[in-house]
Amino acid sequence: MALRVSNLRLSVDVGENALPDLISRTLGIPPGDLHDWRILRKSLDVRDKRDLRFVYNAEVRLPEDAQSRVLKRAAYAAAKIEAFDEPPFEMPTPGSVALTHRPxxxxxxxxxxxxxxxxxxxxxxxxxxxxxxxxxxxxxxxxxxxxxxxxxxxxxxxxxxxxxxxxxxxxxxxxxxxxxxxxxxxxxxxxxxxxxxxxxxxxxxxxxxxxxxxxxxxxxxxxxxxxxxxxxxxxxxxxxxxxxxxxxxxxxxxxxxxxxxxxxxxxxxxxxxxxxxxxxxxxxxVQKPFQIGVRVEHPQELVNRVQYGFRPYEETLGNADYSLVAHGGSADVFTFCMCAGGYVIPSVSQEGYFATNGMSLSKRDSPYANSGLVVTLPLSEFGSNDPLAGMRIQEQYERKAFELGRGSYACPVQRATDFMNWTASPSVPASSYPREKMAIDLAEVLPPYIWKALQSGLPRMDGMWRGKFMRDAVLVGPESRGSSPVRxxxxxxxxxxxxxxxxxxxxxxxxxxxxxxxxxxxxxxxxxxxxxxxxxxxx
Ligand SMILES: Cc1cc2nc3c(=O)[nH]c(=O)nc-3n(C[C@H](O)[C@H](O)[C@H](O)COP(=O)(O)OP(=O)(O)OC[C@H]3O[C@@H](n4cnc5c(N)ncnc54)[C@H](O)[C@@H]3O)c2cc1C
Missing domain, CATH: 3.50.50.60 (FAD/NAD(P)-binding domain)
Incomplete structure (x- = not known):
């Protein structure tokens, strides 16, 4: 049996080597008694822009008597302390059914x-x-x-x-x-x-x-x-x-x-x-609900300021990412697969169909931040009992996007503000997408259920970023390969x-x-x- 110590908070300006001291203080044991420990999880809390903190969970092993003393005092500790018993990884013992061929x-x-x-x-x-x-x-x-x-x-x-x-x-x-x-x-x-x-x-x-x-x-x-x-x-x-x-x-x-x-x-x-x-x-x-929507692209500098405030934390922490959910409206809208310092790519596996996705290099150093902005399409919107109905919907809109892109894998792009007004952007907005881009109204390449949900979710996300989410945002799409339409x-x-x-x-x-x-x-x-x-x- 070990202990799990959660919610250990250290300023991002302080290195991980300050953690053993913090753990010892939290457990009320002399630093010299902390021999056997490991980090289970490390996350970043950006809520207080003046004091960004890493939050750690750690596993600690102590002699049994020391451990019970710590657990007795746990209620008074500054972090959560509890008994922790994660089973080790094991493969099963091989079965007895003989194989004639290799799997x-x-x-x-x-x-x-x-x-x-x-x-x-x-x-x-x-x-x-x-x-x-x-x-x-x-x-x-x-x-x-x-x-x-x-x-x-x-x-x-x-x-x-x-x-x-x-x-x-x-x-x-x-x-x-x-x-x-x-x-x-x-x-x-x-x-x-x-x-x-x-x-x-x-x-x-x-x-x-x-x-x-x-x-x-x-x-x-x-x-x-x-x-x-x-x-x-x-x-x-x-x-x-x-x-x-x-x-x-x-x-x-x-x-x-x-x-x-x-x-x-x-x-x-x-x-x-x-x-x-x-x-x-x-x-x-069998049919399965799946996600479909667009990819939203912002200048990375904007995301850094929204997440890090005015201190240039990107110099030490790298470009910032984000994750948003807008509940309510006709359906929840959420961001997924956020690529800080990344690129929009043609996520194409079939000739004659077009879909987007995002990627980044290990340095995450492009001037753009992109993220999927999607809605789950429920089975009630499939309009058919065909097991492949969801796949047909993906194909229908990917095909349309390809045709609107003049059959050259040109990427449909639109400013978020124009998407809200139903107008193709007057000029082609800048995007990290590598091939040709073309300005169209993205509602044309999305099921109505989806563009309606996006139109109600975008202003909510804008509210979460105090009016900064939509102003400089460029939408590209369709983003239709986020999840499987079948099981x-x-x-x-x-x-x-x-x-x-x-x-x-x-x-x-x-x-x-x-x-x-x-x-x-x-x-x-x-x-x-x-x-x-x-x-x-x-x-
Ligand atoms: C651009 C992009 C960015 C993504 N970014 C992330 C990310 O940052 N983090 C994350 O967790 N997930 C990400 N994902 C999702 C992630 O890649 C998938 O969830 C994951 O790869 C699924 O794994 P899989 O093995 O089930 O299928 P796949 O990765 O799709 O692999 C299926 C394989 O089967 C092969 N295959 C297909 N048909 C046949 C056939 N008939 N015969 C032989 N071989 C066949 C294909 O060529 C392919 O190699 C991203 C996806 C994309 C497209």
Missing amino acids: VVIGSGPAGLVAGYFLAEMGYQPLVLERGSPVHERIRDVKTFDDGGAFHPESNYLFGEGGAGTFSDGKLTCRNTGPDVMRVLKLFADCKGQQPGKPSIMYFHRPHLGSNRLPAVVKAIRQRIESLGGEVRFKTRVEDLVFQEGRLKAVVTSGGEIPAELAVIATGHSARDMYEMLLRRGVPV IPRDDETRETPGLTGIYPAGEGAGYAGGIVSAAVDGLRTAKAIVARYASLRK
């Missing part, structure tokens, strides 16, 4: 890569199939597209090694905590994810890697899978599944048929052809799709995750379920 993992995004890694570590020699290219080729294809060149349908911001996570902003935030989350963060940290001199990704509340560092991380995980006996096969698109009496028999790929008895389906929510194929093959797919049902415990043997839906595309870490944790838990049932292939 197949479809997709090398965070869910697939991490499932592949833990299966490999436990001796299951997984075969990871990825439709896109290895990351070094993918970087070149994405740059060509950003520079105005051709779109590559299999190697782009969404498809290729590392999945949508590779060119993401690289924020490793996750709402959940616990041993599985910590194990995933440790894997990322061990695989080139921890930068010397930066806050630890294991406990900083907003850990951030940036698109320039993510490629090295995904490559390092792939190399570990290979060194542990697994295989990662690129440019291999899964096109079909073969079942016999409800049991998986093979996966059909662009490179031929592969016998398989179990497959982790971790293909993300942009693989629309996969959803169509799964439905054709009788794999259940692939699975059993809570076995993680297998009911009624079929060998299908393990995982990650964001299956509707069980909404970010890099949550997708990775879902991959880890899927690997655990497979390990618990099947015997390892290790000799």
Whole structure:
């Protein structure tokens, strides 16, 4: 048993090395008695602009008698002190069902890569199939597209090694905590994810890697899978599944048929052809509410002043981020995937469709700040019982955005103030979007339910920033790939799709995750379920 000490507050001008003293004082023990402790979480409190503070939670281990003395006095302490007993991370003992073939993992995004890694570590020699290219080729294809060149349908911001996570902003935030989350963060940290001199990704509340560092991380995980006996096969698109009496028999790929008895389906929510194929093959797919809206861009300097006040904290803390929710109106509007010092990007995985998203480099040093500004589209707005109705809505508006952009992936842009007045901006506002931009009324590329909610939420957010949110804001969009429009049902415990043997839906595309870490944790838990049932292939 240990102690958790929460709400330890230190001025941002004071380094982490002042923390042991603060912990000892809070616990009422001599500093020399504090040997065994670690930071669980570190966050930034910007509410008092004259005195920004880091807030820490720490785990402390003391001899039992000292610990009970501390707990007795806990009610009088300046911070919250409580008993804390987090179970250690464990993989299950391998099961007994014999495997004839190695497990197949479809997709090398965070869910697939991490499932592949833990299966490999436990001796299951997984075969990871990825439709896109290895990351070094993918970087070149994405740059060509950003520079105005051709779109590559299999190697782009969404498809290729590392999945949508590779060119993401690289924020490793996750709402959940616990041993599985910590194990995933440790894997990322061990695989080139921890930068010397930066806050630890294991406990900083907003850990951030940036698109320039993510490629090295995904490559390092792939190399570990290979060194542990697994295989990662690129440019291999899964096109079909073969079942016999409800049991998986093979996966059909662009490179031929592969016998398989179990497959982790971790293909993300942009693989629309996969959803169509799964439905054709009788794999259940059900509707799920999803987020859609725009991306809002501000000058980063404005965000710094709103968050940090007039002291130039950005020099030590880096460019500021924010997170807002406007409750009320027709539906809640919220910001998500905020990219401080970032860039708006063409989040495109299909020729003829257009959607935006955001990313940043590890330095977060562009003069722009962008963030998703989205609303959840409820099932009542889908207008059909088709399991893929939500996907069709995404397609409808992404198609329209592409056509309005003259088929050249020009990005629709509009000043927020013009959006409120229903007028396309008179000139094309400045934006970090790399290709051509064009001024249109963004309501044209959004479902009415969404633009109405945005129009009622924007003034509320403006109120939260004392009139500074809308004035200089530029909207780009549509932002339609924030979450999955479907869920692939699975059993809570076995993680297998009911009624079929060998299908393990995982990650964001299956509707069980909404970010890099949550997708990775879902991959880890899927690997655990497979390990618990099947015997390892290790000799
Ligand atoms: C631009 C952008 C920025 C983002 N920023 C952040 C962020 O800062 N923080 C955060 O937590 N999240 C962020 N996200 C979301 C995050 O990237 C996703 O939640 C996460 O990548 C989902 O992981 P996944 O493994 O489930 O799916 P994906 O990452 O989508 O991976 C799916 C993989 O499957 C492959 N695939 C698809 N179909 C097939 C097929 N038929 N055969 C073989 N392979 C196939 C794809 O090529 C892809 O590699 C961002 C997303 C985008 C697009």
